[in-house]
Amino acid sequence: MARRTILMAPGLGYLALLLIVPCLIIFAYSLFERGTYGGIVYDPTLENYQRAASSLFARIFLDSVRIAATATIVALLVGYPAAYAIAQQPRNRQMALLVLVMLPFWSNYLIRTYAWIVLLNNQGLINRTLQGAGVIEQPLPLLYNEFAIVLGLVYNYVPFVILALYSSISRLGPELREASFDLGGSAWTTFRRVTLPLTVPGIAAGAVFVFVLSIGNFVTPDLLGGGQRPMLGNLIYSQYLSARDWPMGSALGFILVVIMLALLFGQAILSARASGEGEARIVPQPARVAA
C-alpha cells in the first residue's frame, strides 16, 4: 500500500499541481469582475456566466460544437474503414501501416496547417489543377470557410481515431465474425450486430479525442478559417490576450473544461462496461468453476 502511494506520487503531484490547481484558479477568476484596464477586481459575481449564455457567445459556442461534431463524424467515417483494413493485415504489416498513419506527427503542426493553405487557396494546387484540366472556370472556395476548418481538424486528428479503433478492432479476432457468418449472418449483419457493438469503446475513445481537441483548437480556425468563424478556442484566446478580460476568458475556459470532463466520464463508463464483457473474448482456460 505504502509503496503504491510512493510510486503514484509523482504522477498525482504533477496532475494536482499543473491540472487541478490551474482549473481551480480559472474557476475562481471566472467568479470575479474585470478591471477597467485589465486585471481582476475581486468582487464576486456571476455576470461572466450570464454573458456566456448571451446570444453572441452562444452562437460561437453552437458553431464550435457543430464544427467539432462534424469533424468527429467525418474522422470516424474515414478512420473506421482504415483501422478495420489495417487490423485484417498480417501482423508484421500492421505495425508498418500504423507507423505510416502516425508519420505526419513527425512534422510540425503549424507547417502541416500551412501546407493545407498552399493546397487549398485560389491559386493553390487543387484549384490550378482543376482549372488547367478545364473542370472548373472559377476557383472553388476551398479556403477560409467551415469546410477548410473541418478538413484541417479531420486531417490532424484522424490518426488518433485510427489508433483507438485499431486497438479495439484488432482485439476482436476473427472468430466472432466467423461465428456470426457460420450462424447465417451476412457480412453487413455481422458488422452491424457483432463488430460494431463490440468496438463501441474504440469509437467512443476516438470520438471524444477528436471532439475535445477540435472544440478547443484555435490554430486551425485561425489559419484555415481565416478568422471568419471563431471557435470557442479563439474566443478564449481573444478574451485573455486581446480584450484582456481574464474573468470572461476563465468562465469560457471553465465551461470547456466541464464539457470535456463530462465527455471523458461518459467514455470511461462505456469502456468500463465493455471491459467486463472483454473477458469472454479470451480463449477460455480449463474451467476452475464446476458447471
Added chain:
Amino acid sequence: MSVLLQIENVTKRFGPITAVDHISLEVKDGEFFAILGPSGCGKTTLLRVIAGFEPPDEGRVRLAGGDITELKANRRPVNLMFQSYALFPHMTAFGNVAYGLEMEGVQGAELKKRVDQALAMVRMSEFAARKPNQLSGGQRQRVALARALVKRPKVLLLDEPLGALDRKLREQMQIELKRLQQDTGIAFVVVTHDQEEALTLADRIALLDRGRIVQQATPRELYDKPVNRFAADFIGLMNFIEGTVARSTFQAPGIGRLPAPNGIADGPAALAIRPERVQVRDAADGAAIQGQVEGAAFLGQDVIAHVAVANLPRPIVARLAAGHPLSEKLTRGQQVWLNWQADQAVILKD
C-alpha cells in the same frame, strides 16, 4: 444409413504447405464421426473446409447429394462449435442462441420457444439471462452447443469440444455430447487430438497424419487392426518388436519364429501387440518367451509390468487385469514367461 457428407479428394494448401492432401471421407446419417490426429495434421483445416471458411484448392464437398463446395459458410446447413466457443460477449446466453434463428427470420413466440427448448436441452434454462463472462467454461460450452444445435444443422462440427475443460467436466460432457447426438439425430463431426476422446465418442474415426488419412475405421477396428506403425502408436499403448518376415513367418531375435498372415511381403517388419493381450505366467509354458521383470506399477486396478527379454532392445509391456494371479506378486528381477494369441498380434510393414 445413407451417406450424408462426402469429402471427395479435397486438397488445401497454404503457400508451400499442403495442410489437407487429397482427403476423401464419408459421414453417414446420424453418425458420430471423429477426425483424429496430432496437432498440425490438417484436421482443423479439414473442418474449416467443411464449414465453408476455407475454399478447397481441389476436390468437392457434397452434403445430402448436393455439391456445396462453392456455398458460403452462411448458406451451408452446417454449424460449427468453435474451440474457443466464440460466444458473442455483448449478448446474453438467450441472445447468443437466438442469433442464428434471427438470421433465418424466425421471430416472436416461435423464436422464444425454440431458444428456450435449445437451452433446456443443454440444461442452461436458468442461465438464459447471463452474459458469457458470467458463465463458467462448461456453461459457456453448453451455450455454444445450444447455439449451433438450435439451427438444426444437417451436420454439427465440433472443434476440440472437450479440450478446454478439466478432467471431471470432460467425462461428464462426453456423456452429454453422446446423449445430445442420439436425441437430435444430427450427424456430429468432432475434431480432436485426444485418442481416448475419439474412441469413446465416435462411431467411426478418420485418423490423419500430415494431411492424409491413415486409416478410416470403427474405434474397435482402429484399436485391433491398425494399418501401420503410426496408427498403432497413436491409439493406445503398443509393444513393437522389430524383426523380419520371410515366407509367411515373422522372426525376431529373442522371440524366435511366429506365423505371419499370408500376403505380407518379405522384408523388415514389426510385430505389434497390445499390453493387455500379453499373457504373463510364472512357469515355463510351451512357446512362451522368457523374460525378467524390470518393474511393475499399480494403476488403481490393473498392473503394468515391464519385462526385459534377452536380445530385445526395449522391454515388453504387459497389462495385468485386476484379479490376475500374479498382479500382486510381481517383483523386480523375477523370471516370467510371456505369450499371446497369434491372431491378436499385428504384423506391420510400415
